[in-house]
Amino acid sequence: MATLLKLFPTCTRAGRLAHLSRKDWAQSRRGTLLPCFPASQRCASTTSYLTVEMDDNTGVAVVTMKSPPVNSLSLDFLTEFSISIEKLEMDRKCRGVILTSGLPKVFSAGLDIMEMYGKSPEHCAEFWRAVQEMWLKLYGSNMITIAAVNGSSPAGGCLMAMACDYRIMADNPKYSIGLNETLLGIVAPFWFKDTMMNTIGFRATELALQLGLLHNAPNALRIGLVDELAPEKEVLSAASTAISKWLAIPDHARQITKSMMRKPTIDRLLSHRDQDINNFVSFITKDSIQKSLQVYMERLKQRKT
Amino acid sequence: MATLLKLFPTCTRAGRLAHLSRKDWAQSRRGTLLPCFPASQRCASTTSYLTVEMDDNTGVAVVTMKSPPVNSLSLDFLTEFSISIEKLEMDRKCRGVILTSGLPKVFSAGLDIMEMYGKSPEHCAEFWRAVQEMWLKLYGSNMITIAAVNGSSPAGGCLMAMACDYRIMADNPKYSIGLNETLLGIVAPFWFKDTMMNTIGFRATELALQLGLLHNAPNALRIGLVDELAPEKEVLSAASTAISKWLAIPDHARQITKSMMRKPTIDRLLSHRDQDINNFVSFITKDSIQKSLQVYMERLKQRKT
Amino acid sequence: MATLLKLFPTCTRAGRLAHLSRKDWAQSRRGTLLPCFPASQRCASTTSYLTVEMDDNTGVAVVTMKSPPVNSLSLDFLTEFSISIEKLEMDRKCRGVILTSGLPKVFSAGLDIMEMYGKSPEHCAEFWRAVQEMWLKLYGSNMITIAAVNGSSPAGGCLMAMACDYRIMADNPKYSIGLNETLLGIVAPFWFKDTMMNTIGFRATELALQLGLLHNAPNALRIGLVDELAPEKEVLSAASTAISKWLAIPDHARQITKSMMRKPTIDRLLSHRDQDINNFVSFITKDSIQKSLQVYMERLKQRKT
Secondary structure, eight states, X not given: OHHHHHHSOOOOBOOOGGGOOHHHHHHHIXXXXXXXXXXXXXXXXXXXXXXXXXXXXTTEEEEEEOOXXXXXXXXXXXXXXXXXXXXXXXXXXXXXXXXXXXXXXXXXXXXXXXXXXXXXXXXXHHHHXXXXXXXXXXXXXXXXXXXXXXXXXXXXXXXXXXXXXXXXXXXXXXXXXXXXXXXXTOOOOHHHHHHHHHHHOHHHHHHXXXXXXXXXXXXXXXXXSSSEEEOGGGHHHHHHHHHHHHHTSOHHHHHHHHHHHHHHHHHHHHTTHHHHHHHXXXXXXXXXXXXXXXXXXXXXXXXXX | OHHHHHHSOOOOBOOOGGGSOHHHHHHHIIIIISOEETTTTEEEEEOSSXXXXXXXXXXXXXXXXXXXXXXXXXXXXXXXXXXXXXXXXXXXXXXEEEEEESSTTBSOOEEOGGGTSSOOHHHHHHXXXXXXXXXXXXXXXXXXXXXXXXXXXXXXXXXXXXXXXXXXXXXXXXXXXXOOGGGGTOOOOHHHHHHHHHHHOHHHHHHHHHHTOOEEHHHHHHHTSSSEEEOGGGHHHHHHHHHHHHHTSOHHHHHHHHHHHHHHHHHHHHTTHHHHHHHHHHHHTSHHHHHHHHHHHHHHHHHHO | OHHHHHXXXXXXXXXXXXXXXXXXXXXXXXXXXXXEETTTTEXXXXXSSEEEEEETTTTXXXXXXXXXXXXXXXXXXXXXXXXXXXXHHHOTTOOEEEEEESSTTBSOOEEOGGGTSSOOHHHHHHHHHHHHHHHHHHHTOSSEEEEEEOSBEETHHHHHHHTSSEEEEESOTTOEEEOOGGGGTOOOOHHHHHHHHHHHOHHHHHHHHHHTOOEEHHHHHHHTSSSEEEOGGGHHHHHHHHHHHHHTSOHHHHHHHHHHHHHHHHHHHHTTXXXXXXXXXXXXTSHHHHXXXXXXXXXXXXXXX
């Protein structure tokens, strides 16, 4: 990966895609944003938070998250992420995505607490809709989606990984993954729960969600939260190996099958989307919850100092 | 546990709580039934079938079933049990319950066959409603519920354990747990099945219910019917250790999460409760089923002699 | 088994049962089709594709599939199969069925592609209804059904095995089982998926269906797609041993329990049966899918030559 980046340095910074309309984005794409390297059949683009490298030979794009320090899922990050996935979805040459982190030790630390602390209900609602959108895009993608989990992946980071078709995690017991919301005094919504149930079953989900369990890599493999472990430096190449098996399957049959499996879960959110936003906003803006978040953030700060 | 009981002997026998109105019970509580020991912050009460020891320091109550010879779930036992759980549920200081047996070798032998054999339809209906009530109270409890399964736990005893949040079983292959109803020629109702499916999944439930499987402790652990094994004399202390992890989670977040997981299963019984009673009564009062029960009871008697 | 067949040679060929009306069949049964051997209490019948041997002592019928070269599920085969199962279902003496193959190395190769390639929509519809019927009869059977999977069992063959109550597979890593439809560019319908989910859970099904996974025998055991492995020559005797445990359970309790587990899945097909046929016909008659089938068949021919 490091080599790849050296060979094909990103072309230009995209600015805040979050604030681009779809038309803007389409134009930018025809322009300098996604220059192609015909010789190598590789295209790369970099935005504020993501690098997208498309290999036209394989039809696989590597999406690398780079939002220091810990790839927190802020409103801007999520908007950019959803636009990038949609872009790839519409790209006929793109059949698969490998999602990974460009930061050390962390895949994604999950939802950005700053988007929920001391913010207006309107802002919280906009943020939550962006979280939903990220999941809808990823869980419902027609593309093959492989998570190369090369670091810790709590809460929203775990959701992101679970929304992919296949998960490979760095074989390092220091890295952990899980929906640990209850530890912060908050609650994973029903579609987080549904996604986890579809991954590890009812009972393991009941335990994991109530206790806010963060599973280290070997445990995550044991309970099926990830599908495979790979040496830390080989997570991305293991993802490339894994995706080749998926690429061997005719797309239309795979896509119909994937939709058959996931559509009921997706439909459940779609038919309760506004209600889910309202629930989130009224919960997160409660004084007691705001205090929990404050305590949590102060603890985080103390750890750093 | 033995030490605990010596230090804080039960104060007075409560008589048949089943026949106490809630008002009676509230009064009795203010009276001598639940004396507190301020120094140690421990309260204890004993009724006909149960000992309840509350530790105000931890917020954990130990509920010990003591209905010789095998903690059969009779109508009176179930009524008393439900009242005790409700009492603890309403006690703001109580955050968790450890449910265990005070009898050797058995957690609970399950539903008392004498309540179904040769009884009027009205009695059977009252009995079945009490079975439902026990499950509703336990499966839907806001408290942390840990089953310290220190002996065999067939049929209704297994249901009781499965309704808790976490199960620790004595590591003795002579002890077994499972829904063995078909062996008696009877059928576990849909909410027994739902509870088992939520614990060990569809396929394992299909096998277990059809064959009336009783799993010994190691097998029960292997298929996930219990979560942990402990040496026979350390089941209760293992339960105390386990519950401390649950107590570390903010109650409101854990409770909402638990409800999100279990509410659909609970609602299914609530919306079919009378129908389920009717089904049970018309099934159990059939001549053929009454004969099955008779044969079974005679076999039990022969074993004893 | 070989001995059994020598001792009790099949009596007469039944011709194409598929074209017999039920009345014809009833008459044929009273005639020479199902002669009994009172001394041994064994009855045997052979039709074009199946041998049915009933042991009145145990109440177990062994149904042996013999449609060379690979027990493809053609329209005629399926029709005959469903009639045979229905016959046994109506036979009060028959409590259980062991389903196995009389051909080497294969249990069943699955749906006969010739019934879907270059055929009229009407024919495809008739064929698909027969596939549904086979599954409905087997998955919903009141009898104990044990699959003695003594060879490979892809696609429809896997469905057949999964529709039984218990699966024993020959312990030979060369034999594989799974729903590999996507490899052919086609899609397993929702009730194939439901049956697999009821067997191995959501996540394993999602992976298996999308990748068209064929699991070798040890892997099939590991993920729960089969329940037991037996040495290749002992699969049938292992099935006899296994079924004795099921026979020990009172039929009525086992049947009600089985129905409680499987009815929702069966009802789902029953209430969408015509729609499912329409889906299949419009999908399979597409030019692109017909071409996929052609390519697949040519590959099969090349392998043979």
